[in-house]
Amino acid sequence: DGGITQSPKYLFRKEGQNVTLSCEQNLNHDAMYWYRQDPGQGLRLIYYSQIVNDFQKGDIAEGYSVSREKKESFPLTVTSAQKNPTAFYLCASSGPKGSYNEQFFGPGTRLTVL
Amino acid sequence: DAKTTQPNSMESNEEEPVHLPCNHSTISGTDYIHWYRQLPSQGPEYVIHGLTSNVNNRMASLAIAEDRKSSTLILHRATLRDAAVYYCILDNYGQNFVFGPGTRLSVLP
Numbered sequence: 001d002g003g004i005t006q007s008p009k010y011l012f013r014k015e016g017q018n019v020t021l022s023c024e025q026n027l028n029h030d031a032m033y034w035y036r037q038d039p040g041q042g043l044r045l046i047y048y049s050q051i052v053n054d055f056q057k058g059d060i061a062e063g064y065s066v067s068r069e070k071k072e073s074f075p076l077t078v079t080s081a082q083k084n085p086t087a088f089y090l091c092a093s094s095g096p097k098g099s100y101n102e103q104f105f106g107p108g109t110r111l112t113v114l
Numbered sequence: 115d116a117k118t119t120q121p122n123s124m125e126s127n128e129e130e131p132v133h134l135p136c137n138h139s140t141i142s143g144t145d146y147i148h149w150y151r152q153l154p155s156q157g158p159e160y161v162i163h164g165l166t167s168n169v170n171n172r173m174a175s176l177a178i179a180e181d182r183k184s185s186t187l188i189l190h191r192a193t194l195r196d197a198a199v200y201y202c203i204l205d206n207y208g209q210n211f212v213f214g215p216g217t218r219l220s221v222l223p
Contacts, residue, residue: 004157033210042201042213043158058210090157102148103211105157 003027004106006091011111013078013085021076021109023091032074033092033103036060043090049074078111086113118202123218126192134187134217136202141182146205149176149187151198152216158201161187197221 004025013019025032031050035043045058049068063082068074074093078085088110092103119137126132138147149161162169162176164185169176175188189196201216 035213040215042215043211044213045210048210088155092157102160102163103150103158105159108155108157110155 004091004093004104006089006106006109008109009107011109013111013113015113016080018077018079019111021078021089021091021111023074023076023106024072025074025091025093025104025106026072027093027104028071029093029095029104030071031094032068033094034058034064034066034074034076035090035092037088037090037108046076046089085111087111117212118204118214120200120202120214120217122215123220125220125222126189127222128194129191132189132192132196132219132221134189134200134202134219135184136186137184138202138204139183141204142206144206147176147178147182147185148203148205148211149174150201150203150213151196152201153198158213161200163205192219192221194221194223 007022033048034046037043044060046064047058047066049055052071055066055068065077088108090108091106094103146163146165148163150158151161152158162171162174164176164178177186199216199218201213203211
């Protein structure tokens with residue numbers, strides 16, 4: 001089955017620690033995205049990547065970092081510089097810009113900072 | 115970024131039609147209108163999209179005003195599984211999606 005997987009589903013982190021969230025897709029999509037969602041709010045874009053080895057900051061990139069070494073993978077690192085990292089994190093992928101770009105979402109990772 | 119406005123919440127009875135409105139008065143000629151929905155603790159899922167003409171698929175219908183400044187997502191017979199947050203998004207090639215807070219739909223048995 002084609003789709004997007006995110007792991008882990010739940011993640012607990014102590015203050016001051018970096019943590020990496022995994023996102024993998026087997027849809028052969030060029031574009032991948034990371035969103036953050038706070039309770040009762042819509043999704044906000046953290047980072048996105050249109051192609052391997054290239055990525056761009058979204059609206060709330062401070063305190064986060066990403067890499068795109070493979071087409072299938074787009075891991076997100078939440079660094080200690082992110083002041084309020086407790087949130088629901090969603091990864092998505094889509095076809096290349098310029099084509100109809102329905103976004104497919106993963107199941108999400110819920111991060112809690114203790 | 116292209117903006118949409120939606121009611122914060124709506125309520126429907128099971129097996130009745132639901133009309134979810136969306137205003138997008140600043141829409142440009144090349145913006146597609148997308149609808150996604152998000153069930154509790156899950157990622158959003160695509161529902162339907164359109165440009166100018168009304169659209170139907172197995173999940174819903176999308177009615178687009180003639181001036182394209184508003185649209186309505188229609189669920190023909192709401193079920194309890196349709197209870198979710200529904201997002202109306204404008205998509206212009208080369209731009210990223212902007213998710214507002216959406217409309218929280220409650221379906222009463």
